[in-house]
Amino acid sequence: MKFLIVGVGGVGESIAAIAKKRDPGSEWMELMVLSDYNLERAQEVGLKMGDAERFPVEQVNAQNKEEIIFLADKYSADMIINGCDPSYDMIIFEAAYEAGCKYMDMAMSLSEAHPIEPYKKTHIKLGDLQFARAKQWEDKNLLALVGSGVEPGMVDVFAKYAEKHLFDEIQELGVRDGNNLVVRGCDVAFGFSIWTVIEECLNPPVIWERDKGWFTTEPFSEPEIFILPEGIGPVEMVNVEHEEVLLMPRYIDKGLKRVTFKFGLGDDLIKALKILHALGLDSKEKVRVGDVEVAPRDVVASAAQDPRYIGDKMFGKTCAGIWVKGKKEGLERQVYLYQVADNQDCMKRLGCQVVVAQTAFPPVIMLELVAKGIWQGKGVHGPEYFDPDYFMELMEAYEFPFGMTEMDSEYKRALDRRKPG
Numbered sequence: 001m002k003f004l005i006v007g008v009g010g011v012g013e014s015i016a017a018i019a020k021k022r023d024p025g026s027e028w029m030e031l032m033v034l035s036d037y038n039l040e041r042a043q044e045v046g047l048k049m050g051d052a053e054r055f056p057v058e059q060v061n062a063q064n065k066e067e068i069i070f071l072a073d074k075y076s077a078d079m080i081i082n083g084c085d086p087s088y089d090m091i092i093f094e095a096a097y098e099a100g101c102k103y104m105d106m107a108m109s110l111s112e113a114h115p116i117e118p119y120k121k122t123h124i125k126l127g128d129l130q131f132a133r134a135k136q137w138e139d140k141n142l143l144a145l146v147g148s149g150v151e152p153g154m155v156d157v158f159a160k161y162a163e164k165h166l167f168d169e170i171q172e173l174g175v176r177d178g179n180n181l182v183v184r185g186c187d188v189a190f191g192f193s194i195w196t197v198i199e200e201c202l203n204p205p206v207i208w209e210r211d212k213g214w215f216t217t218e219p220f221s222e223p224e225i226f227i228l229p230e231g232i233g234p235v236e237m238v239n240v241e242h243e244e245v246l247l248m249p250r251y252i253d254k255g256l257k258r259v260t261f262k263f264g265l266g267d268d269l270i271k272a273l274k275i276l277h278a279l280g281l282d283s284k285e286k287v288r289v290g291d292v293e294v295a296p297r298d299v300v301a302s303a304a305q306d307p308r309y310i311g312d313k314m315f316g317k318t319c320a321g322i323w324v325k326g327k328k329e330g331l332e333r334q335v336y337l338y339q340v341a342d343n344q345d346c347m348k349r350l351g352c353q354v355v356v357a358q359t360a361f362p363p364v365i366m367l368e369l370v371a372k373g374i375w376q377g378k379g380v381h382g383p384e385y386f387d388p389d390y391f392m393e394l395m396e397a398y399e400f401p402f403g404m405t406e407m408d409s410e411y412k413r414a415l416d417r418r419k420p421g
Helices: 010-022 039-049 065-074 086-099 134-139 154-166 194-202 244-251 267-278 296-303 343-350 354-371 389-397 410-418
Strands: 002-006 031-036 057-059 079-082 102-105 143-145 169-179 206-209 213-216 224-228 233-239 258-263 287-289 292-294 317-328 331-342 379-381 403-406
Touching (some): 002 010, 002 065, 010 343, 010 354, 031 039, 086 102, 086 143, 102 354, 134 143, 143 354, 154 169, 154 244, 154 317, 154 331, 154 389, 169 224, 194 267, 224 317, 292 296, 317 354, 331 354, 343 354, 354 389
Parallel strands (some): 002 031, 031 057, 143 379
Antiparallel strands (some): 233 258, 287 292, 317 331, 331 403
């Protein structure tokens, strides 16, 4: 297949690097076009790939649908990969549809808060604009694979795997993400898109419950301590707006009653985000400064440490996973399915810092599965739509293996009693 990446920031670069390492002989990836508004950035990534024929470089304005369509036509792209901030989703999504290409993103179309009760009710939810177009994509026999990063993405596959293999009944799905990362010389640093960090952390978090449907709560609400595996340890986590809560109830049942997403942000980042909000520096609306108009959030994103270039200063591990509660053989069961990635390992193997590398390997697995015809579909779907087994099998080959903690439960105690000796 031929792929066009629109936006080669940290995640876009990592996608290219991982795909090149995985498929050096063009078994399933014939071409991957590296395009970005910043031509010098695209050229920088192209030089790292070291194969101008297979990784050609182009300049593109992600706000200009016609430019994206032109590049898709120029290279006969089969799939367009959205490597930009989610504010560009609908432009790239529509460009792929009009160009007759499959589509992939790592974060879905943006939400809009309820105008009267933002911390109680939803209004326009993450992905609503894309799912509203599902019938048109289905009629055109095209697939839009949305929410296909690590979170959302990999953990959604984990949820489907748990439904298929680990539980007879699922009561609750709780995404839990945290790390022990330190960036030397930085009091507050962002491992991925700063614009997106502000968006998802300050928006009203969404929770799903069977009896209530989707509803919202206050940012940073319901703090809890969750113990992460492989030496990371206890991390305080809070509610954050995220796509998994909007995706999982669409595809997973078995009696599901509740879905949440909690992230270990840390006190320093929470304080910084609260200050930005109090000063209005999180706003996406442009204000006049002298002779120019600029959005305050864009200024913050431009002034903060660039996540593409902090890998050599970063140390530690990050963990993405899902806590599943339910029943097996009539007994209460809890498991945590996870993936832990180490920054030093990612820098050594891929030349990319851990947060973007961990975000990038799941979409590359999905690209391989789509290119080989293993994952097939039409319409607009999250990763839960597909059989999880193939994805899980490939994680080891990609050198990002998954782990599972069997947490204390009736089922675990029963298993322990069954062990010989």
